[in-house]
Amino acid sequence: xxxxxxxxxxxxxxxALIPTVIIILPVYFIAIGGFQTVAEIFHRPAYWFPPxxxxxxxxxxxxxxxxxxxxxxxxxxxxxALTLVVAVPAAFALAKFRLKLGKPTFFILAFTQILxxxxxxxxxxxxxxxxxxxxxxxSVILGIAVFTIPFATIIIRAYIQGIxxxxxxxxxxxxxxLFRVFRSIIVPLSSPAIATAGILTLIMxxxxxxxxxxxLKDQTVQPMSIGLYHFVAQYGVxxxxxxxxxxxxxxxxxxxxxxxxxxxxxxxxxxxxxx
Amino acid sequence: xxTSSYKLYFFLIPALVYQLIFGIYPLIYNFILSLKDVNxxxxxxxxxxxxxxxxxxxxxxxxxxxxxFFNTLVFTGLSLSFQFIIGFLLALxxxxxxxxxxxLQSLIMVPWVLPIIVSGSFFRWFFSDRGxxxxxxxxxxxxxxxxxxxxxxxxxxFSVTMANIWLGIPFSFVLLYTGLRAIPLExxxxxxxxxxxxGQKVLFIAVPLLKPVIITTLTLGCILTVKVFDLVWIxxxxxxxxxSHLLSTLSYSLAFDKFQFGKASSxxxxxxxxxxxxxxxxxxIRAKEESSIG
Numbered sequence: 231x232x233x234x235x236x237x238x239x240x241x242x243x244x245x246a247l248i249p250t251v252i253i254i255l256p257v258y259f260i261a262i263g264g265f266q267t268v269a270e271i272f273h274r275p276a277y278w279f280p281p282x283x284x285x286x287x288x289x290x291x292x293x294x295x296x297x298x299x300x301x302x303x304x305x306x307x308x309x310x311a312l313t314l315v316v317a318v319p320a321a322f323a324l325a326k327f328r329l330k331l332g333k334p335t336f337f338i339l340a341f342t343q344i345l346x347x348x349x350x351x352x353x354x355x356x357x358x359x360x361x362x363x364x365x366x367x368x369s370v371i372l373g374i375a376v377f378t379i380p381f382a383t384i385i386i387r388a389y390i391q392g393i394x395x396x397x398x399x400x401x402x403x404x405x406x407x408l409f410r411v412f413r414s415i416i417v418p419l420s421s422p423a424i425a426t427a428g429i430l431t432l433i434m435x436x437x438x439x440x441x442x443x444x445x446l447k448d449q450t451v452q453p454m455s456i457g458l459y460h461f462v463a464q465y466g467v468x469x470x471x472x473x474x475x476x477x478x479x480x481x482x483x484x485x486x487x488x489x490x491x492x493x494x495x496x497x498x499x500x501x502x503x504x505x
Numbered sequence: 506x507x508t509s510s511y512k513l514y515f516f517l518i519p520a521l522v523y524q525l526i527f528g529i530y531p532l533i534y535n536f537i538l539s540l541k542d543v544n545x546x547x548x549x550x551x552x553x554x555x556x557x558x559x560x561x562x563x564x565x566x567x568x569x570x571x572x573x574f575f576n577t578l579v580f581t582g583l584s585l586s587f588q589f590i591i592g593f594l595l596a597l598x599x600x601x602x603x604x605x606x607x608x609l610q611s612l613i614m615v616p617w618v619l620p621i622i623v624s625g626s627f628f629r630w631f632f633s634d635r636g637x638x639x640x641x642x643x644x645x646x647x648x649x650x651x652x653x654x655x656x657x658x659x660x661x662x663f664s665v666t667m668a669n670i671w672l673g674i675p676f677s678f679v680l681l682y683t684g685l686r687a688i689p690l691e692x693x694x695x696x697x698x699x700x701x702x703x704g705q706k707v708l709f710i711a712v713p714l715l716k717p718v719i720i721t722t723l724t725l726g727c728i729l730t731v732k733v734f735d736l737v738w739i740x741x742x743x744x745x746x747x748x749s750h751l752l753s754t755l756s757y758s759l760a761f762d763k764f765q766f767g768k769a770s771s772x773x774x775x776x777x778x779x780x781x782x783x784x785x786x787x788x789x790i791r792a793k794e795e796s797s798i799g
Binding site: 238239240241243245246247249250251254256257259260271272273274275276282289306315316317319320322323324327329331332334335338339341342344345346347348349350352353354356359373374375376379380383407408409412424433436437439440444455456460461462469472473477479480483484486487488491492494495498499501 | 509515516517519520523527529531532535554595604605609612613614617619621622627629630633635636640681722725753756757767770780
């Protein structure tokens with residue numbers, strides 16, 4: 231590649247950098263907000279660099295949020311397990327077989343995926359109140375899975391459709407059971423799609439707001455998102471602590487986005503163009 | 506593959522049953538509630554009465570509902586248009602190879618991966634009376650007193666719309682970018698040779714070939730935007746004085762601030778009908794487009 235061509239390509243990098251920086255600017259201001267006093271955050275105009283950096287507020291926020299961390303982890307991992315256990319087998323059946331219930335199932339998955347969260351969560355909360363499931367991790371895991379199961383199934387199904395059917399037929403003719411085919415052929419071969427669906431499911435459950443807000447009224451079981459919401463909702467918000475806490479909470483998904491940006495892109499498109 | 510093995514249903518049934526119990530049944534239950542006078546007392550005591558369509562009549566007459574309905578249309582229309590334009594321009598910009606492209610692309614996904622409580626509280630500060638926008642405008646002498654972005658009667662719905670546009674950029678970018686990648690670069694190159702300018706290439710090559718992708722992006726974007734809840738709840742909670750409610754936040758506030766479950770359910774049913782109606786309408790357009798192509 232010639233030097234001239236190289237230089238021309240870097241020009242495009244610089245041009246593309248401008249909108250990219252504008253888009254991620256909020257994250258930058260949240261990050262530096264955590265290093266400033268409230269007065270400095272409200273300085274006119276906003277500081278581009280914290281004038282007197284201190285780790286005090288990050289430390290405060292960490293101490294306040296730590297009790298919520300365990301709950302966020304339980305919810306996100308519990309939801310991941312439930313979602314994959316239900317979605318992967320369904321994706322297999324939907325991708326490779328013509329079943330009587332195949333079409334209706336696919337329709338219901340596609341339909342529930344687009345439902346407004348409020349339309350499901352408000353009636354569910356009344357049902358869960360009667361079942362005494364409120365303030366229980368299960369309620370949140372069950373509620374989030376209504377949206378993550380269809381999402382994951384559709385992504386994984388699209389991928390399994392690309393696995394040669396002959397491979398499955400040959401194994402079945404050799405006398406392997408369906409479960410054996412599933413375990414030894416489908417799961418290993420579709421692991422990239424399972425990983426993508428898993429990553430997206432984790433991001434969705436980690437960031438959940440409405441389900442936790444509705445089902446978890448007891449502070450001891452609430453996740454970090456609701457912990458942060460308590461910061462916002464209180465009178466006289468401590469913005470620096472809130473921004474420091476926001477940053478701490480945002481770090482895991484941000485790292486995932488940087489490491490697995492490509493998977494996110496493939497996953498989102500596979501979910502959208504489902505035909 | 507065709508097989509009659511009943512064992513296959515072990516794979517399918519859990520997903521089907523799960524979605525029926527936790528996705529579809531709540532909708533039916535919700536519809537039933539919308540026909541009854543359910544509030545906290547009648548619900549816990551199990552003494553709610555059938556009242557026919559009275560919840561719907563009350564809801565439709567309610568000026569707060571009318572405002573929320575109007576807000577939902579404004580919010581969806583503006584979000585969709587701007588997200589689409591910005592996403593499309595970004596997709597065109599990224600449709601070539603240059604160093605560090607992968608990294609920049611991942612960074613554009615940031616609004617999507619950021620937990621909503623984080624972006625929501627950022628925008629609450631950003632638009633607040635003493636927040637960043639006003640700070641910038643005041644210090645430049647462009648205004649004398651703060652603009653009430655999220656504290657006045659008219660502006661809040663537009664402010665939350667701006668926040669939502671930012672939130673939706675990754676989605677339209679990803680779909681349109683993937684679509685663009687499928688168009689052979691040679692097409693653009695031969696247009697270059699013929700002396701076509703940038704605008705002509707976009708209008709006469711990209712847009713026609715992308716039509717199915719564009720329709721999908723708009724369809725899904727529309728469905729996703731009509732149901733937004735979290736962002737508005739975190740930034741304004743529908744306020745001040747219920748002027749910035751969407752249908753979603755209004756139903757939530759009716760249910761959990763006022764405990765008028767019956768009325769909340771009627772708002773949800775109306776919102777659901779809006780979603781389903783839009784989906785059918787947009788799918789019809791999509792089907793028509795596809796049949797005209799193939």
